[in-house]
Amino acid sequence: MSDSPVQQNTRPEAAAATTQLSGILRRVGMIGDMIDRSVGNADHPLRIQIERFDGPVQAVIDGRQTTLFGTNSYLGLNFDPRCIAAAEQALRQWGTGSTASRVASGNQDGHVALERTIAKFYDRPDAIVFSTGFMANMGTICGLASDGDLILYDSHCHASIIDACRASGATFKPFKHNDPVDLDRLLKEATVPASRILVVLEGLYSVWGDVGDVKGLATVAKDHGALVFVDEAHGLGLYGDNGRGVTEAQGAEHLVDAIVGTFSKSVGVIGGYCVTMHPALKSLRFLARAYLYTASLPPAVVASARTAIEIIASEPGLRAEMWRKAERFCLGVEALGYSLCAAPGPVGSIRMRGLVQGMDFWRDLLARGIYVNLLIPPATPAGEVLLRFSVSAAHTDADIDKFLDIMREMAPRAISA
Missing domain, CATH: 3.40.640.10 (Type I PLP-dependent aspartate aminotransferase-like (Major domain))
Structure with missing residues (x-):
């Protein structure tokens, strides 16, 4: 995983236009330019578009069949x-x-x-x-x-x-x-x-x-x-x-x-x-x-x-099924050496070492057909960069195995100092 700076905004005309603004428009424009510089022009959470749903946790994103681990459909209802x-x-x-x-x-x-x-x-x-x-x-x-x-x-x-x-x-x-x-x-x-x-x-x-x-x-x-x-x-x-x-x-x-x-x-x-x-x-x-x-x-x-x-x-069995899968996934992630913010549960976050690693990790997962949520400051406590996931009763054991296998492959690059 690259530690190089995030791709810079390639729209100089946008930055030039912002400098000509004043007051409210200039402040808002500067925030937009800052976001563009931070995330670059490649795939990022602000531009994700789901093209088709194939069920509560399966979708097509940019032509890729994708398993959603960033949905709040905890029970698949x-x-x-x-x-x-x-x-x-x-x-x-x-x-x-x-x-x-x-x-x-x-x-x-x-x-x-x-x-x-x-x-x-x-x-x-x-x-x-x-x-x-x-x-x-x-x-x-x-x-x-x-x-x-x-x-x-x-x-x-x-x-x-x-x-x-x-x-x-x-x-x-x-x-x-x-x-x-x-x-x-x-x-x-x-x-x-x-x-x-x-x-x-x-x-x-x-x-x-x-x-x-x-x-x-x-x-x-x-x-x-x-x-x-x-x-x-x-x-x-x-x-x-x-x-x-x-x-x-x-x-x-x-x-x-x-x-x-x-x-x-x-x-x-x-x-x-x-x-x-x-x-x-x-x-x-x-x-x-x-x-x-x-x-x-x-x-x-x-x-x-x-x-x-x-x-x-x-139907309490639906809730029990969600918990079985959530605990299996969370314990599997921890066993690979990743740091979770909380005990196993339906929603959780994996700590990243900064925006560059978090963005690269998020993009790598998406390219491999796994969607999670990227959370960055100021929306996170203590300025953390987090990959937030959620587990659904609708996930299959195969879905969880696929995610864990990818996490295992990426662990040496993600966890090493």
């Missing part, structure tokens, strides 16, 4: 025949889109039925469906917290949570990742009543692939009297006896006031939701601008999501 049939039926009956928000004419029978299915799945009195997972975080956090409140969030939280904190009008501060002691310190130092503090964390963090200390952090928060919010976007369908996420797996559901999740991972479509345990939180429907002012989910998506959640609830 985006190609489940039952989900597709439900979507097709809804498409014929209800058309292609809702054309309005939930509070206008976009509140259809399917949306209400989906919310009831989610509430039953979580054994909670209510659920609210949003049009994306990003909007679920935005709408819920902004609906709960406002000027005069304090949000304390885990420093590894997703960008949607950070944006929601900024938009809420509340004061917000990070606590050290997965650190109940640091959270306790911030709660003790708070100058607002605990009843006006919202503690935000995640069940499964998707950059490193590490599990959140939901029970430990929620216990500290509740000892002070704060509200607790957990994002289970990547934990839904994968953790807990019923597949409700890390919060369930750690026996912490009674400590959590609001759980948010997304349909774009295990459920296989798009959308998000919030489930609550407090009757007072039904007012979120009127306080969450991301709910009030966004067109509701298309009927086909709603029908598929409902079917997928029913499958997750009734």
Whole structure:
């Protein structure tokens, strides 16, 4: 693997045009030029285009048959025949889109039925469906917290949570990742009543692939009297006896006031939701601008999501199959000498020694028919360069063997100092 500098941008006219700009356009243009110089003109993540899907984890990219280890289809439900049939039926009956928000004419029978299915799945009195997972975080956090409140969030939280904190009008501060002691310190130092503090964390963090200390952090928060919010976007369908996420797996559901999740991972479509345990939180429907002012989910998506959640609830064997393959793959990668950021799980990251190695490694894998995600700063903790992978129940043992064989061939170049 080459240690030579990444190919330089060969479009001098673009850089010259940027120097003639000013203000906002110049700043944005300079960022674009910097990205081009960093990644060069060959294949890179910003230009990848999937030409055809042949199943939940098989696709054609640039004419190459490719196995996707960078998809969030943890259970393969985006190609489940039952989900597709439900979507097709809804498409014929209800058309292609809702054309309005939930509070206008976009509140259809399917949306209400989906919310009831989610509430039953979580054994909670209510659920609210949003049009994306990003909007679920935005709408819920902004609906709960406002000027005069304090949000304390885990420093590894997703960008949607950070944006929601900024938009809420509340004061917000990070606590050290997965650190109940640091959270306790911030709660003790708070100058607002605990009843006006919202503690935000995640069940499964998707950059490193590490599990959140939901029970430990929620216990500290509740000892002070704060509200607790957990994002289970990547934990839904994968953790807990019923597949409700890390919060369930750690026996912490009674400590959590609001759980948010997304349909774009295990459920296989798009959308998000919030489930609550407090009757007072039904007012979120009127306080969450991301709910009030966004067109509701298309009927086909709603029908598929409902079917997928029913499958997750009734077929634990699918979850067990994903775990068997995830542990087999992760342990195989570690045995080859690579450094993983977390214990074996459905999503994880392999540490690279810098952008050049990470980019070369990513391109070599793609050329051999394996797609993973390349993560670079500032989207990663501590400025790390990572290759993020995800494992699906839809992967075959042959898929995993192929990936491990390639990793074995590349190990001498990738691991050596």
